[in-house]
Amino acid sequence: MAKVRLLPDHVANQIAAGEVIERPASVVKELVENSIDAGATRIEVEFRSGGTSLMRIEDNGGGMSHDDALLALERHATSKIEKVKDLDGLTTMGFRGEALPSIASVSRFLLQSREASSDSGTEVLIDGGKMIHVRDCGMPQGTRMTITKLFNTVPARRKFLKSKTTESAHIVQCVRLYALAHPEIGFNLLDDGRSLFQSPACSSLKSRIAEIFGKQIANNLIEVDASEDGMRLRGLIGKPSLSRSSRHEMLFFVNNRPIENKTLSYALVESYYGHIPKGRYPVAFLFLDLDPKRVDVNVHPAKREIRFRDEAKTRGFAVRTLLEALREDADSYQNVKPVEVRLPKKSFEAESVSIERPQIKDTPPVRDSVKPKRRLVASNEEPAITGPRSEPQAERPASTPPKVEPTPASPTPTPPPAEAESPQPESQARNWNYLGWAQGEFATFDTGAGVVLLNVRAAQQRILYEQLIREFASESIRCQKLLLAQPVELDPLSSATLEDNLSFFEKLGFEIAPFGRNFFRIEGTPTWQQDEDAEEFVKEILALLRQGSLSGQQEGVAVEMIAKKAASKLRRPNKEPSESDIDSLLDKLFACEKPLTDPEGRPSLIEITTGEIDKRFQRRNRRKQDELF
Numbered sequence: 001m002a003k004v005r006l007l008p009d010h011v012a013n014q015i016a017a018g019e020v021i022e023r024p025a026s027v028v029k030e031l032v033e034n035s036i037d038a039g040a041t042r043i044e045v046e047f048r049s050g051g052t053s054l055m056r057i058e059d060n061g062g063g064m065s066h067d068d069a070l071l072a073l074e075r076h077a078t079s080k081i082e083k084v085k086d087l088d089g090l091t092t093m094g095f096r097g098e099a100l101p102s103i104a105s106v107s108r109f110l111l112q113s114r115e116a117s118s119d120s121g122t123e124v125l126i127d128g129g130k131m132i133h134v135r136d137c138g139m140p141q142g143t144r145m146t147i148t149k150l151f152n153t154v155p156a157r158r159k160f161l162k163s164k165t166t167e168s169a170h171i172v173q174c175v176r177l178y179a180l181a182h183p184e185i186g187f188n189l190l191d192d193g194r195s196l197f198q199s200p201a202c203s204s205l206k207s208r209i210a211e212i213f214g215k216q217i218a219n220n221l222i223e224v225d226a227s228e229d230g231m232r233l234r235g236l237i238g239k240p241s242l243s244r245s246s247r248h249e250m251l252f253f254v255n256n257r258p259i260e261n262k263t264l265s266y267a268l269v270e271s272y273y274g275h276i277p278k279g280r281y282p283v284a285f286l287f288l289d290l291d292p293k294r295v296d297v298n299v300h301p302a303k304r305e306i307r308f309r310d311e312a313k314t315r316g317f318a319v320r321t322l323l324e325a326l327r328e329d330a331d332s333y334q335n336v337k338p339v340e341v342r343l344p345k346k347s348f349e350a351e352s353v354s355i356e357r358p359q360i361k362d363t364p365p366v367r368d369s370v371k372p373k374r375r376l377v378a379s380n381e382e383p384a385i386t387g388p389r390s391e392p393q394a395e396r397p398a399s400t401p402p403k404v405e406p407t408p409a410s411p412t413p414t415p416p417p418a419e420a421e422s423p424q425p426e427s428q429a430r431n432w433n434y435l436g437w438a439q440g441e442f443a444t445f446d447t448g449a450g451v452v453l454l455n456v457r458a459a460q461q462r463i464l465y466e467q468l469i470r471e472f473a474s475e476s477i478r479c480q481k482l483l484l485a486q487p488v489e490l491d492p493l494s495s496a497t498l499e500d501n502l503s504f505f506e507k508l509g510f511e512i513a514p515f516g517r518n519f520f521r522i523e524g525t526p527t528w529q530q531d532e533d534a535e536e537f538v539k540e541i542l543a544l545l546r547q548g549s550l551s552g553q554q555e556g557v558a559v560e561m562i563a564k565k566a567a568s569k570l571r572r573p574n575k576e577p578s579e580s581d582i583d584s585l586l587d588k589l590f591a592c593e594k595p596l597t598d599p600e601g602r603p604s605l606i607e608i609t610t611g612e613i614d615k616r617f618q619r620r621n622r623r624k625q626d627e628l629f
Contacts, residue, residue, distance in 0.1 A: 021103060021106060023051075023161060023162075023167060023170060024047065024050060024051025024055060024150060024161075024167050024170070025051065025167065025171045025173070025174045027051065027055055027103055027107075027147055027150070028045060028047070028051070028057065028175065029174050030099035030100075030103070031055075031057040031099070031145050032045065032057060032174070032175065032178050033093035033178075034093070034099070034143075035057060035061055035143065036093055036178065036185065037061075037093050038059060038061025038063070038142075038143065039061050039062050040142065040185060041184070041185055041186065042059065042185065042186045042187075043057070043058070043059045043185060043186070043187055043188070044056075044059070044188040044189075045057050045171070045175050045188070045189050045190070046190040046191075046193075047168070047190070048191070048192050049164050049192075050163070050164035050165070050166070050167030050171070051150065051167055051171055052150050052151075052158070052161065052164070052167070053150075054146070054147070054148050055146070055147040055148075055150070055171075056145070056146045056147075057144075058143070058145075059142050059143055060140070060141060060142040061142050061143060062142075063113045063114045063115040063116065063118075063121070063141050063142050063143055064113040064115065064122070065115050065118065065122070066118075066122045068113075069111055069122040070122075070124065070134065072100050072111075073100050073101055073104055073111070073124065073126065074101060075098065075101045093257060103147060104126040105128065105129040105153065106128070106129075106153050107128075107147045107148065107149055107151070107152060108125075108127045108128070108147070108149045108152065109125070109126045109127075109145070109146075109147055110124070110145070110146040110147075110148075111123070111124040111125075111143070111144075112124075112137055112139050112143070112144040112146075113142070113144070114139050114140070114141055115141065116141045120136045120137065120138060121136065121137045121139040122135075122136065122137065123137035128152060128153040129153070163496070163500055165495075165496040165499050165500065166496040166500060168496065169491075169493040169495065169496035169497075170493065172189065172191075172196060172197070173491070173492055173493050175187060175189050175197065176197070176492075177251065178258065179199060179208060179212065180205070180208055180209070180212065180251065180253070180258075181253050181258055182256060183201070183203075183204065183205055184201050184202070185201060186199060186201045196517070197211075197212070199212070205235065205285065205287075206221065206236060209221070209236065209285060213249075214489070217283065220238060220239050220241065221236035221237065221285075222237050222239060222325050222326070222329045223236055223325070224236065224237055224286065224321060224322065224325045226317075226320075226321040226324070228317050228320075228321075229317070230290060230291055231288065231290045231314065232290070233286060233287070233288050233289075233317065233318055233321045233322075234287050234289070235284070235285045235286040235287045236284070236285045237268075237282060237283070237284045237285075237286065237322065238283030238284065239329065240272065240275040240326070242282070242283050243276045243277070243280040243281060243282055243283070244280065244281050244282075244283060244543075245281070245536070245539055245543050246281060246540075246543030246544075246546070246547065247265065247281050248491070248493070248494075248546065249284070249491075250268060250281060250282065250283070250284050251285050251286070252264045252284075253286070253287045254287075254288045254289075254290070254297075254306055255288075255289060255290070255292060256287065257306075258304075259297075259304060259305065259306050260304050260305055261305065261306055263311050263315050263318075264286065264315075264318060266315065267314075267315045267318035267319045268282060268286070268322060269282070270319055271318075271322035271323050271326065272326070275326060286318075288314075288318075290314075294308065294309045294310065295307070295308055296308075296309070432445040432446070432452065433446040433447075433448075434582060435451075437576040437577070438453070440572065441456055441457055441572050442454060442455060442456070443577070443582050447607065449609060449610050450607050450609040450610050450611075451607070451608045452607045452608075453605060453607075453608070454582075454586070454604070455598075455603070455605065456572075456573055456577065456582075456585065457570060457571075458597075458602060458603070458604040458605075459585055459586075459588075459589045459595075459598075459604045459605070460567075460570050460585070461567035461570055461598045461599055462567075462589060462592050462595065462597065462598050462604055463585075463589060463592060464528060464563075464566065464567045464570065465563045465564060465566075465598075465599040466592050466593060466594075467528070468528065468559070468562075468563040468566060468567075469559065469560065469563055472507070472508075472559045472563075475507070477507070477508065477509040477526055478509065478526065478527045479509045479510070479511055479525065479526060479527075480524060480525055480526070480527050481523065481524045482522065482523055482531060485513075485521040485522060485523045486534060486535055487515065487519060487521055488512075488520045488521070488522060488535050488538065488539075489518060490518050490520065490539075490542070491518070494542045494546065495520075497545050498512070498520060498538075498542055504558070505538070505541075508526065508559075508562065509524075509525065509526030509527070509528075509529070510522065510526065510529075510534075510538065511523045511525075522534050522535060522538065528566065529566070530569075537565075537566070537569070540565065541562060541565075544561070550562075564599045564600065568599075568600075589604065
């Protein structure tokens with residue numbers, strides 16, 4: 001049995017690095033937090049090759065003395081806490097004292113720092129956890145940390161990194177979060193010497209949001225500010241018209257610390273219930289200020305997750321505050337007086353316009369003189385409601401009933417009994433008499449043995465779904481060039497995701513080209529895609545790729561999910577289809593493998609049998625009496 005032993009410091013530091021330093025963005029996060037804690041008013045971040053070759057974080061904070069600079073590189077050395085009780089009242093970003101030694105153990109780490117009271121600064125160079133030199137240097141007040149050759153001592157960790165574009169996007173996203181959390185601090189972000197984001201100290205959160213996310217989003221935000229029982233919720237939330245297909249723009253800060261918390265996330269989504277469509281998420285930049293003793297930030301090694309002492313009270317306060325803000329915004333719209341438009345007097349003298357309220361009349365009864373409906377014949381071979389219809393018959397005089405000759409049906413696959421959610425017909429052959437349009441979305445048929453209701457939208461979804469699956473399998477998805485390309489602006493992470501999956505979008509029928517940093521142009525769309533919906537559809541697919549719900553590597557699963565999403569975008573018919581359209585729709589539906597359900601497994605048609613109708617009208621005994629007499 002192995003004996004218990006103490007690990008060497010460099011081994012312990014590398015283990016800690018595995019928990020704290022997940023990727024280059026984790027290094028930037030830890031060092032930016034140190035700069036904020038040092039009281040900096042200006043922070044500059046520079047990186048190259050996604051942070052793997054160079055990362056430099058420089059600030060104008062208080063700086064460190066010679067002894068502090070050396071001590072800061074020791075494990076669990078920190079200026080943030082002294083006793084265990086201090087963990088209950090944390091007001092700083094960092095407190096563990098693991099970041100600097102962990103980073104120095106897996107990279108070439110150069111620390112340069114000077115206090116205001118010192119004539120010269122201190123320079124410390126560590127390579128893979130080994131001290132190279134300690135000497136004086138000249139530099140302004142503050143601290144500069146330069147990291148090169150990240151993971152040089154643990155090359156296996158490099159294999160788990162994503163592409164340079166993706167890692168760069170994570171760094172940009174990290175810096176943006178801290179820039180939002182601290183508008184009073186100026187930030188400058190450089191990538192390979194090129195400035196990506198430069199913002200001086202801002203007087204308000206809205207100004208910083210306008211610089212990072214654009215004025216269009218900033219102008220569609222609602223201000224939130226409320227206090228209750230020692231808690232204060234402030235920030236900005238998007239108007240109901242400003243929604244997203246993912247949660248990526250739902251940003252939360254607790255005591256100015258960027259965090260991920262389900263309590264606040266659920267409270268925000270719950271507050272918007274009924275204001276935005278299902279499956280959409282609001283835009284929010286919310287700051288919760290409360291006593292540090294009422295929140296535990298020592299839950300996750302990277303301090304991304306927190307825990308509230310009283311989850312229910314925090315959630316209730318957030319929901320009430322957000323609902324009140326949304327209610328006040330809605331009231332402000334209702335109180336706006338309509339603009340009075342004055343027209344020239346001559347226009348009223350020339351002619352008078354009268355608008356009459358339409359009269360609602362009772363529907364006239366069906367008469368014998370009504371044009372006979374088309375009769376459709378189901379398949380003679382299948383027990384389910386499948387098979388093509390007969391050709392339309394020529395119109396005959398009212399005295400002569402139309403004669404329908406059944407035509408042989410081509411064999412179609414029978415859906416499994418488990419999937420046939422609607423009642424099955426009682427006989428194999430049945431005539432369908434098209435009755436008309438009902439409830440704005442159903443086509444109704446008289447089958448002789450009952451009544452069939454066809455959900456036209458569900459039928460169209462099933463047809464499009466199987467069409468996309470077939471076209472992708474045969475690589476025959478057609479792309480239609482747009483007359484005017486649609487510009488698309490994305491956040492850094494979505495932009496990196498799109499660049500990594502351009503070939504996947506091309507297989508889906510999209511033609512997308514880069515058009516500057518974080519800008520793209522949709523130059524072509526699949527023939528099944530509405531042009532005005534192309535941008536939103538692309539963003540929804542990117543959100544699924546970012547969440548990991550979708551993978552361009554597993555094309556079969558991805559295409560099935562995208563086909564379902566594309567089918568769900570089909571709108572309900574805005575007018576009654578013609579009889580020929582219904583006939584064509586049924587032809588296509590019965591040619592599908594599973595015509596009885598839509599892509600989500602819901603029925604596309606149902607049959608109400610004559611027996612069920614008799615039962616509902618209590619006519620069963622009457623029929624028996626009629627047969628006897």
